[in-house]
Amino acid sequence: xxxxxxxxxxxxxxxxxxxxxxxxxxxxxxxxxxxxxxxxxxxxxxxxxxxxxxxxxxxxxxxxxxxxxxxxxxxxxxxxxxxxxxxxxxxxxxxxxxxxxxxxxxxxxxxxxxxxxxxxxxxxxxxxxxxxxxxxxxxxxxxxxxxxxxxxxxxxxxxxxxxxxxxxxxxxxxxxxxxxxxxxxxxxxxxxxxxxxxxxxxxxxxxxxxxxxxxxxxxxxxxxxxxxxxxxxxxxxxxxxxxxxxxxxxxxxxxxxxxxxxxxxxxxxxxxxxxxxxxxxxxxxxxxxxxxxxxxxxxxxxxxxxxxxxxxxxxxxxxxxxxxxxxxxxxxxxxxxxxxxxxxxxxxxxxxxxxxxxxxxxxxxxxxxxxxxxxxxxxxxxxxxxxxxxxxxxxxxxxxxxxxxxxxxxxxxx
Amino acid sequence: xxxxxxxxxxxxxxxxxxxxxxxxxxxxxxxxxxxxxxxxxxxxxxxxxxxxxxxxxxxxxxxxxxxxxxxxxxxxxxxxxxxxxxxxxxxxxxxxxxxxxxxxxxxxxxxxxxxxxxxxxxxxxxxxxxxxxxxxxxxxxxxxxxxxxxxxxxxxxxxxxxxxxxxxxxxxxxxxxxxxxxxxxxxxxxxxxxxxxxxxxxxxxxxxxxxxxxxxxxxxxxxxxxxxxxxxxxxxxxxxx
Ligand SMILES: Nc1ncnc2c1ncn2[C@@H]1O[C@H](COP(=O)(O)OP(=O)(O)OP(=O)(O)O)[C@@H](O)[C@H]1O
Ligand SMILES: [Mg+2]
Numbered sequence: 001x002x003x004x005x006x007x008x009x010x011x012x013x014x015x016x017x018x019x020x021x022x023x024x025x026x027x028x029x030x031x032x033x034x035x036x037x038x039x040x041x042x043x044x045x046x047x048x049x050x051x052x053x054x055x056x057x058x059x060x061x062x063x064x065x066x067x068x069x070x071x072x073x074x075x076x077x078x079x080x081x082x083x084x085x086x087x088x089x090x091x092x093x094x095x096x097x098x099x100x101x102x103x104x105x106x107x108x109x110x111x112x113x114x115x116x117x118x119x120x121x122x123x124x125x126x127x128x129x130x131x132x133x134x135x136x137x138x139x140x141x142x143x144x145x146x147x148x149x150x151x152x153x154x155x156x157x158x159x160x161x162x163x164x165x166x167x168x169x170x171x172x173x174x175x176x177x178x179x180x181x182x183x184x185x186x187x188x189x190x191x192x193x194x195x196x197x198x199x200x201x202x203x204x205x206x207x208x209x210x211x212x213x214x215x216x217x218x219x220x221x222x223x224x225x226x227x228x229x230x231x232x233x234x235x236x237x238x239x240x241x242x243x244x245x246x247x248x249x250x251x252x253x254x255x256x257x258x259x260x261x262x263x264x265x266x267x268x269x270x271x272x273x274x275x276x277x278x279x280x281x282x283x284x285x286x287x288x289x290x291x292x293x294x295x296x297x298x299x300x301x302x303x304x305x306x307x308x309x310x311x312x313x314x315x316x317x318x319x320x321x322x323x324x325x326x327x328x329x330x331x332x333x334x335x336x337x338x339x340x341x342x343x344x345x346x347x348x349x350x351x352x353x354x355x356x357x358x359x360x361x362x363x364x365x366x367x368x369x370x371x372x373x374x375x376x377x378x379x380x381x382x383x384x385x386x387x388x389x390x391x392x393x394x395x396x397x398x399x400x401x402x403x404x405x406x407x408x409x410x411x412x413x414x
Numbered sequence: 415x416x417x418x419x420x421x422x423x424x425x426x427x428x429x430x431x432x433x434x435x436x437x438x439x440x441x442x443x444x445x446x447x448x449x450x451x452x453x454x455x456x457x458x459x460x461x462x463x464x465x466x467x468x469x470x471x472x473x474x475x476x477x478x479x480x481x482x483x484x485x486x487x488x489x490x491x492x493x494x495x496x497x498x499x500x501x502x503x504x505x506x507x508x509x510x511x512x513x514x515x516x517x518x519x520x521x522x523x524x525x526x527x528x529x530x531x532x533x534x535x536x537x538x539x540x541x542x543x544x545x546x547x548x549x550x551x552x553x554x555x556x557x558x559x560x561x562x563x564x565x566x567x568x569x570x571x572x573x574x575x576x577x578x579x580x581x582x583x584x585x586x587x588x589x590x591x592x593x594x595x596x597x598x599x600x601x602x603x604x605x606x607x608x609x610x611x612x613x614x615x616x617x618x619x620x621x622x623x624x625x626x627x628x629x630x631x632x633x634x635x636x637x638x639x640x641x642x643x644x645x646x647x648x649x650x651x652x653x654x655x
Contacts, residue, residue, distance in 0.1 A: 005519050014513065334496055
């Protein structure tokens, strides 16, 4: 039923200051929810970015590994053992290490600025990491001694590498710096992006990797990448891989049967499809760290703050209009009409608060993205989710505040 | 003989319960005919407002019989009472206008309940009504921007715009000075007479008693009636300030 007089809107409009405070409060709650959800998603997305870009169908990792940042090593001969399995086309090792990177352009205090960076060591013959800028030519360049590729989306603290790189490139010069006290030369740039686990990334050959990490042994690898033959069946190959590994076959009892098909343990090896390789990393950040929980909690707090603000506003509004509502009841308006007014006000407030909150969050996303290289973007799903949360928030407050409407007694106004 | 618009028969009313239960109205008996202007007087606390809220279907009738516009209010449901209220115009002591709405919108609020009217028709009727109470140049003013007398005139327009058969007013002039009080009552009377609406008005203002056809006097919850055309009311009925 449409009314000729939009009383809800007219009442809100009449109290300018209250409307402004309501919009600011709801906008703040919306902003807070966007920030929390945005960071949470960015964390999870950044954590799996490398995983998504590994070119392979089946991954082997140590059973002792929880996540990329704490990845354990295992003997490469286990990977060789898989090569004979039916359906397997190629295998390739990835070495993962973290070392201190020296900012080559540091002009501050005499002490050099260092920061932990992730170094991936790969076989230059294999196209095992499919990130933009890391092509066949790049793989041939890292064959040279102490030549590495640098992630241009690494955090700025590693130095103005991308800018300086293209500047020096014109003069045919390259940047040299140190990783874990080993002199290295940046042969080129690729694009991956920082994550909560790694502020910056580099890729080099396994030989160079072992030169940097002198305490690591050749054959002591972190990820075994298996590629299937053209047309080979994933699940049949997994069965074959299972048979070719020594030791007892076990599955995590908390997994569903279909998950267990793609994630199982044979002896000291954990066998994962690429999909579960990504999932395991995501779940680690979601469930095994407090980070996922903290951001979810932050969202809930934003939601609750919003409820309290909207409730306060609506309650005051109803109280102020109580005599008027009683008058309307005396005139023959039903209780339902008044409830509708309160809910309409709640809905109007939620939309009006959402818009500035969303715009502000977009700016914050862009700013943070530029400052931290975290993949913070305003996705359609999240904007719809937060809109939904904002509306729910206001309706919940409305549902609490309408009880006050019952106090409007038409017998009291004569 | 026409059916009375209000017919009150042996109505009692109590407030409180248990030991605190107190009778306020005692066996009230009265009829009001269509188009009649009735003024109710009586000392403070005698039960005038209580009776008015019973007639206006704002409270439920406890004992006796109370028929308003042909509807029995004893044992009525909330739904019946809400429906009846739509056919009664109310004018309160304080104007009780919606302060977020302009004068015209306030008057239109009384018409929104009559869903057969388009918003254009509602606006036209509201404008006409405001003209009739002499506020043609104040249609788009908010209540805050109007004087007390003007506000009360908007309230009259709101009460009368839907042509109710019955208008209930409780001390409509109490907040006004002598001149505007008189104006307001005269407007009320003439509009009600034009439309054939009956008025029941409570007042303490003995200067306006002459607008009434009949006077009823309430004292300690009991009622006496005086036809002003045939008999003069006793001194105590009019000497209440
Ligand atoms: N809601 C209520 N609960 C209990 N007692 C009430 C209530 N409303 C009125 N009363 C009592 O009923 C009696 C009559 O009140 P009422 O308001 O009808 O008087 P009145 O004649 O309108 O007086 P006034 O001229 O001062 O307006 C008073 O004694 C009052 O205390
Ligand atoms: Mg009274």
